[in-house]
Amino acid sequence: MYKYDDFDQKLVDERVIQFRDQTQRYLDGKLADTEYLPLRLQNGIYIQKHAPMLRVAIPYGMLNSIQMRKLAHIARTYDKNYAHFTTRQNVQFNWPELKDTPDILAELATVQMHAIQTSGNCIRNTTTDQFAGIAGDEVTDPRPWCEIVRQWSTFHPEFAFLPRKFKIAISGTTEDRAAIRFHDVGLQLVKNEQGEIGFDVYVGGGLGRTPLIGELVKQNLAPQHLLTYLEAILRVYNQFGRRDNKYKARIKILVKALGVEAFAERVAAEWQYLVDSPSTLTDKVINKAASFFLDPAYEANPSEGDFAQQRADNKAFSRFVTNNTTAHKQAGYVAVTLSLKKTGVPPGDVTDAQMDLIADLADQYSFGELRISHHQNVILADVKKSELYALWQALEANGLATPNIGKLTDMICCPGGDFCGLANAKSIPVAAAIQERFDDLDYLYDLGEIELNFSGCMNACGHHHIGNIGLLGVDRKGEEFYQLSLGGRAGRDEANVGKILGPSLKQELIPDAIEKVIKVYVENRLDGELFVDTYHRIGQEKFKERVYA
Amino acid sequence: MPNIILNGQIVDDNWQLVSLDGELPAGGKVLLPYPLWLSGEVDISAFEAIGVWLPNDTVLDEQAKALDALPVIAVDFPVFSDGRGYTLARQLRERFNFKAELRAIGDVLQDQLFFMHRCGFNSFAVRADRSIEEALAAMKPFSVSYQAALDQPQPLFAQRWA
DSSP states (O other): OOOOOHHHHHHHHHHHHHHHHHHHHHHTTOSOHHHHHHHHHTTTEEEOSSSEEEEEOOGGGEEEHHHHHHHHHHHHHHSSSEEEEOTTSOEEESOOOGGGHHHHHHHHHTTTOOOTTSSSSSBOOOEEOTTTTTOTTBSSOSHHHHHHHHHHHTTOTTSSSOSSOBOEEEEOBSSOSSOGGGSSEEEEEEEOTTSOEEEEEEEOOBOTTSOBOOEEEEEEEOGGGHHHHHHHHHHHHHHHSOOSOGGGOSHHHHHHHHOHHHHHHHHHHHHTTTTTSTTOOOHHHHHHHHGGGOOOOOOSSOOOTTHHHHHHHOHHHHHHHHHHEEEOSSTTEEEEEEOOOOTTSOTTEEEHHHHHHHHHHHHHHSTTEEEEOTTSOEEEEEEEGGGHHHHHHHHHTTTOOOSOTTSTTSOEEOOGGGTOSSOSSOOHHHHHHHHHHTOOHHHHHHHOOOOEEEESSTTOTTOGGGSSEEEEEEEETTEEEEEEEEOOBOOTTTOBOOEEOSSOEEGGGHHHHHHHHHHHHHHHOOTTOOHHHHHHHHOSHHHHHHHTO | OOEEEETTEEEEOOEEEOOTTOOOOSSSEEEEEHHHHHHTOSOGGGSSEEEEEEOTTOOOOGGGGGGGGOSEEEEEESSTTOTHHHHHHHIIIIISOOOSEEEEEESOOGGGHHHHHHTTOOEEOOOTTSOHHHHHHTSOOOSOOSSOBTTBSSOHHHHHTO
16 A cells, blocks of 8 residues: 655644644634634544544545554544544544644654545545455556545645535446545546556536536546646636535536536636646656555465365354455455444444454454445455455454445444534434344345445435435434435446435334335345346335335 | 735735725725726826736636736635635636736635645735734745645656656
8 A cells, every 4th residue: 555755754744733733723712713614624623513523534445554553542542442434435533622633643643644634625535446456347456546646635735725525536447336426526447449548537426415426527538637637627616616605516516507518618628728737647657656556465376275164164154255255356365344334333433442453353364454445344355265264253253244245234324413513313323223123134135235325414424315225314393304215326327316205204214114115125126136226127106105105 | 004925025015905896096006906907997007006906706818918917916815715716826827927926815814825825826915913924934834745836846746756
């Protein structure tokens, strides 16, 4: 993974000094609330219900064991012994004291971490496929490009005060696992007939109040032009994006208002002044970026040891292998997904002890590296099959081996009304009630892959619009209700926003409603058909009749 | 007399800012609103010197080429969190090749000066209720920048990875 040199280190060290000064001036009353607000937000600090929340950046979800131990240390020292992984592959602490945040940032800087631009109206953490670099269907590894974008976007002087936040995702595979068409900019790596790589550039996707699917603005952009082209897009947005209404300020509204052709023309008009400027990438620079993401020292064709026998002998282990491992380009290896979706534990939450354990396991079994997925799980990307059983035992003993990846109970979920100041409704207890309802593993497996995404409010941190089943917390006259939508999905070519099923429901009715939806699926599915495909084939009506009968 | 930061120094400033609907002063050095200046309705011979200030929703087109002759252009930040002025500054410097004084006016606060300077501003009318000395001292919180900009023509990668 990427390693800082003196330049990168100096930048985060100087950031700590700067933020310490800003926070001190705020605490001394020399900076007004309104002036400190964007400064702290651009350092990931929200003022929440109980305490400030600190969101720490995990660039494109890559983390090493040293960094994970530091996160555990921060959870133990400054928080209540746990942390929460987010849908932007970042990590949040829910209980730090504002006055401690400069010290926390100083601790993070010692392990090449920071909280820069994890919030605020600026370019946020670039996200990608959690299986980048190991997936068999990859055009090319997206991570060097993520790092190039990370550097370019960090303290970009022109784009620190955009109309609204700005999120970029990059996918290097044909199957899009990064939901690129639901980002302000989605970059799809493609290869042309000559074998040269390029980017299909999608702009104007997003969730929130107005879910929209990103549109293709530039096809097969030559890679050396990536930064200047992004700069042109951002410049058009900075200049013409709406600033009068924060709910209409995302770039998707601008793209929609102008129409994608007119938007693309404006970008092209701006780009002509930027193309071939010094920000143009050279092969040497691209190769240097790629050099940080070379394969680890895999063993060639390692023995699988007793793997087959262990699997045959142990049903629980076998379930784990089926559900929590992903095929690897390297023979004898798999990627292992640790489930942070154990019933009764808020989705995405880990304790300090679990984080320390995960760090140790990464050192022992996966070259000391970890990844966070936008599904809020942790991945050990390079595990030998022969060591899988031992790894599973350690995970199982510590509540990290729930065999539910990709299944209904592996839900994406925001922290909701228990923590978040924006939320209309709680999410965690409802998520737990659903998990309890579907606790029969054989039934769960029979249902196959179903994405259930849950947001506590319209801001859609839980990506409810693109859940096959989406749940949204709404406020009805001071009471917490939940709106159910069906049929959403990510994916480059099949991206779809879920459709609201009907009137919102009370909390206690939600597990029943989901069970009814599932039954309609089971009754109507064709052999091997996924939930979302059945829904799109038979339409909404049958589901609606059953839920509101 | 009010003062500003100009090229890293605190200096007196005697430019008079004319607001969009404001009265013209009798003489002296004036910063005219860009639309008024474009209209050609002002008798510029009445003044010792003429500069222009740009509202931040200005779109620079062919007409902006004439700005090149001015001794000072100011860009307004009605509120510091509205970042359109950064783009205007870069366009003036990079596209229109403006070389003279480029001044940030309005809600100009110390925590934004670094970004402003990188985008080509060399002059800062720090908000009157804030210490201009403290602002000057805090102008350069970072000694490293990743991107190419006006203060650093090459991106960092050209320096360390080329």
